[in-house]
Amino acid sequence: MLATFANPAHFMRFSAWATPLCAVIAVVLFAIGLPWALIYSPADYQQGETVRIMYVHVPAAWWGLSIYLFMGVASFVSFVWRHALADIAARAAAPIGATFTAMCLITGSLWGAPTWGTWWEWDGRLTSMLVLFIIYLGYIALRGAVEDEERNARLAAILCMVGLINLPIVHFSVVWWSTLHQPASIFRPGGSSVDPSMLGPLFTMVAAFLALGLALGLMNMRAAIFRRRVETVRLRGANA
Amino acid sequence: MSAFSVAFRRDFALMWSAGGGVVAPLGFFVGAAVLVPLAMGPARDPLAAAGPPLLWVAAALAVLATIERLFQADLEDGSLDQMLLSPTPLELIVLAKGTALWCAIGMPIALAAAPVAIAMQAPLALVPAIVCSVALGMAAFVGAGLVGAALTASVRRGGVLIALIVMPFFAPPIIFGAAVAAVGFGAAFMLLAGCALAYLVLGAFGAAAALRLQAE
Numbered sequence: 001m002l003a004t005f006a007n008p009a010h011f012m013r014f015s016a017w018a019t020p021l022c023a024v025i026a027v028v029l030f031a032i033g034l035p036w037a038l039i040y041s042p043a044d045y046q047q048g049e050t051v052r053i054m055y056v057h058v059p060a061a062w063w064g065l066s067i068y069l070f071m072g073v074a075s076f077v078s079f080v081w082r083h084a085l086a087d088i089a090a091r092a093a094a095p096i097g098a099t100f101t102a103m104c105l106i107t108g109s110l111w112g113a114p115t116w117g118t119w120w121e122w123d124g125r126l127t128s129m130l131v132l133f134i135i136y137l138g139y140i141a142l143r144g145a146v147e148d149e150e151r152n153a154r155l156a157a158i159l160c161m162v163g164l165i166n167l168p169i170v171h172f173s174v175v176w177w178s179t180l181h182q183p184a185s186i187f188r189p190g191g192s193s194v195d196p197s198m199l200g201p202l203f204t205m206v207a208a209f210l211a212l213g214l215a216l217g218l219m220n221m222r223a224a225i226f227r228r229r230v231e232t233v234r235l236r237g238a239n240a
Numbered sequence: 241m242s243a244f245s246v247a248f249r250r251d252f253a254l255m256w257s258a259g260g261g262v263v264a265p266l267g268f269f270v271g272a273a274v275l276v277p278l279a280m281g282p283a284r285d286p287l288a289a290a291g292p293p294l295l296w297v298a299a300a301l302a303v304l305a306t307i308e309r310l311f312q313a314d315l316e317d318g319s320l321d322q323m324l325l326s327p328t329p330l331e332l333i334v335l336a337k338g339t340a341l342w343c344a345i346g347m348p349i350a351l352a353a354a355p356v357a358i359a360m361q362a363p364l365a366l367v368p369a370i371v372c373s374v375a376l377g378m379a380a381f382v383g384a385g386l387v388g389a390a391l392t393a394s395v396r397r398g399g400v401l402i403a404l405i406v407m408p409f410f411a412p413p414i415i416f417g418a419a420v421a422a423v424g425f426g427a428a429f430m431l432l433a434g435c436a437l438a439y440l441v442l443g444a445f446g447a448a449a450a451l452r453l454q455a456e
Contacts, residue, residue: 131408
C-alpha cells in the first residue's frame with residue numbers, strides 16, 4: 001500500500017482532483033459554518049457574544065496540534081522507509097500547522113481579554129501551545145537551512161520525531177507549572193459539557209478547517225513536486 | 241582504554257583549554273547574571289524573587305553559547321568519520337562528548353551558581369539545592385543541545401538556528417529547576433533528575449542518528 005502512495009505520478013493524478021475537491025468542500029463548509037457559528041448559534045449564558053471566538057479558536061487549536069502529530073507520523077514513515085512523498089507531506093504541512101497554532105494563540109488572546117480580563121496569561125495550555133509554535137518555527141528554519149535535499153529531509157525527520165517525544169514532556173511540565181485554562185470540555189468522561197446547540201456549528205467549523213488544511217497541504221505538495229521536476233529538467237539541460 | 245574514555249578525555253581537554261576554555265562560558269554565565277541586578281536595580285526583595293530564575297536563564301544561554309561547535313569541528317577535520325569507523329557505537333561516543341561537555345562546563349557553572357545565587361539574595365538554606373539542581377539541569381540542557389548541535393553541524397553559522405531548535409526543549413528543565421530554586425529539594429528535584437536522564441538518552445540517540453547523515 002505504501003508503494004502505491006509513494007509513486008509521485010499516482011499522487012499527482014490523485015491530487016489533481018482531490019485538491020480542488022477539498023477546496024470546494026472547505027468553501028461550502030465555511031459558507032455554512034461561519035454564519036451558523038457567528039450569527040445563528042446561541043450566545044453563552046455567561047460569556048455572551050464573546051463565546052463565538054470559540055468557533056475559530058477550538059478548530060485552530062485541534063488542527064494545530066493534530067498537524068504536528070501527522071508530521072511526526074509522516075517523518076517516521078519517511079525516515080524508516082525513505083518514503084519521498086511522506087517527507088514532502090511533512091514539509092508541506094509545517095507552515096499550515098504553524099499558522100493554525102498562531103491563529104489559536106491570537107484568537108485565544110482576543111478571547112481572554114473580555115473573559116479572563118487579560119490578553120495573555122502564563123497558563124499551562126497556552127504556554128504549551130506557544131512552545132509548540134516555537135517547535136514549528138525551529139522545524140521550518142531547519143528545513144530552510146540545510147542545502148542537501150536528501151540530508152535536509154532526514155535531519156528534519158529526526159527533529160520532528162524528537163519534538164514529538166518531547167511534546168508530552170513539555171505539556172506535562174507546563175501544566176504542572178500552572179493551570180488556569182479550563183480543562184477539556186468536549187471529549188471527556190461523562191459526555192460533553194458544551195451545550196448541544198453549540199456543537200453543530202463547532203464541528204462544522206472543525207471540518208471546514210480540516211478541508212482547508214487538506215486543500216492547502218495538497219497544493220503545497222503539488223508545488224514541491226513540480227519544483228523538483230523543474231530542477232531535474234534544469235540539471236539535465238545543464239549537463240547536455 | 242575504551243573508546244568512551246578516549247572520546248571523553250579528548251573532548252574534555254579541548255573544552256577545558258581551547259578557545260578560552262572553561263573560563264569563557266563561566267565568564268559568560270557570571271556576566272549574564274550580573275546584568276540582572278543592573279537591569280532591575282539593587283533592591284533586595286525584587287532581586288530575591290527574580291534572581292534565581294534568571295540564574296537559570298543565564299545557565300541555559302551559556303550552554304547555547306558553547307554548543308555550536310561541538311560536532312562541527314569533528315565533521316570538518318574528519319574525526320567524525322573515524323568515530324563512525326570505530327566498532328564502538330556512535331551513541332556511546334556522543335554520550336562521552338556530552339559527558340565531557342557537562343564536566344567541563346556544566347559542573348563549573350553549577351559551582352559558580354552558589355556565589356551567584358547568594359549575590360541574588362537567595363536564602364542560604366536553598367543554595368545546596370540550587371547547586372545540585374543546576375548540575376542536573378545542565379545535564380538536561382546538554383542532552384537537548386546534543387541533538388541541536390548534531391542537526392545543524394553542516395549549517396554555517398548555525399548558532400541562532402540551534403538556539404531556536406533547542407529552546408522549546410529547555411522548557412521542562414527550566415520549569416523544574418526554577419521550582420527547586422524556590423522551594424528546595426522535593427518533587428521538582430526528582431522530576432528534574434528524570435528529565436535530565438530522559439534527555440541524555442534521547443540526545444545520544446537523536447544526535448547519533450543525525451551525525452550518521454552528516455557524514456554521508
